[in-house]
Amino acid sequence: MKKFLKKVLLIFGLLPMVVFTGIGCENSDDNSVIEDEETTVPEVTDYDISSILSKFEGTGLSYAVNANTVTFTTKDLPDHSSPYWPVSNPLYEAYNGTNPNWNQNPNEISEQNIVFTISLNPSEAANKQATGLGPIGISRNGVVFYNQYAGPDQPLTNEIDSFDQWLGHPQRIGQYHYHIEPTYLTQQFGEDAFLGLLADGFPVYGPLEDGEIITSSDLDAYHGHTTVTPDFPEGIYHYHITADDPYINGNGYFGTPGNISN
Template sequence: MKKIFQLLLVLPILCVLMFISCSNADEPVDQEEEVNETDYDISGVLSKFSGTGLSYAVNGNTVTFTTQDLPNHTSPYWPEANPLHADYNGTNADFRLNPNTISAQNIVFTITLNPKEATNKQATPMGPIGISRNGVVFFNQYAAGGSPLTNEINSFDQYLGHPTGQGYYHYHIEPAYLTEQFGEDAFLGLLADGFPVYGPVENGETVTNADLDNYHGHTHETADFPDGIYHYHITNQDPYLNGNGYFGTPGNISQ
């Protein structure tokens, strides 16, 4: 009888110890899940955007850029009366001036501040696909009609941009004015999905297409995102800026 009484006293203590042990075993799993959860925030690079007719406003978890799409550098595509008009002085011996001139636009991007990889990737459209830090828009790797840039490249000015027939100045390839000003490894802008665009150099090495995925980017730390982020790179080979589409989900673009 005495042994039964002692056992009845011990059983509740054992149950309490087992409960505490099970609770402690669950805690590391929850902590690990929190560590592995990706939560990008691009708010820190917004202060880098500055250009003629460019503004931005944050509203909740989005940022809205409004740009007149006017380059802050010289070009033969400015009207002759504009102080920034200058003859072509680049290095392309085959340069040919297209008949278009730069004119002010009203392009609005609404982009998430917390970009994430999209489950269903979308192709980039013709026209604006992102915005550079001086307010000039990025276009994808295709000329009008979806043809390669092979011939159109010869109409790029000394800073490697040119205007459409509607006066939209844009960069398809490296925005040379920005890489000359900020460095070839610098942050250059954002695509419409919120992921950043960087120059053609990383950690002192020239980036090639082989270093990047099908969307022309990869994930690791940068000077602006020391904890790492997916980011695109400009390279000197097709597709130059973007590959098979946006890595994330693009926001709204109106023009």
């Protein structure tokens, strides 16, 4: 019904213009256009994400604002249980998830020192960049986001079976991360909640919007769209985590990524 009303209002000129975004495949110069009639661009595109910084709280997580950037420093330590904690850690908990094929990888969570410097005023990049392996963003509890690959062009098909009960896991040097929905956060804050930022400064939200489950088919090639959110009542481009591949991000960053060191 909501989609129908949007179309009716659009016909009579009561909604802002719908724009069609040029979509390029990863590592490609293809400028083909994909139409997205559900993406409504607000009049204001001078975005400022300062208002959501207070939502970031986590073990060993801090941030500092300097002019038009924010620098996050995180130890990348999840604030929830996992079988990947050393057994001596109070947060150690044996796997109690629902994956019948679960298989623990040999790694353990260990403290990191990861620094993101991100623009407070994100904007669409003229030339989109692919996400790399390793951290591509930071969740509101300080755990980093990874993209949809287990390795260079390798899908997560098998690696998913090593995700713990909160759908994260550590890699070989103990860097814990989420490739898919961080269920600890969506259970705590809601499936429609703000979950973090990618390195280009654009927000990441859960799989629910306006009471409807979002799938990848509802989003553009970068796995986002522009709509109003509770945190941005004038609208903002944002990513959604979905249950289907590519989960968090598609063909790359919609905006220009800041600096990541780890």
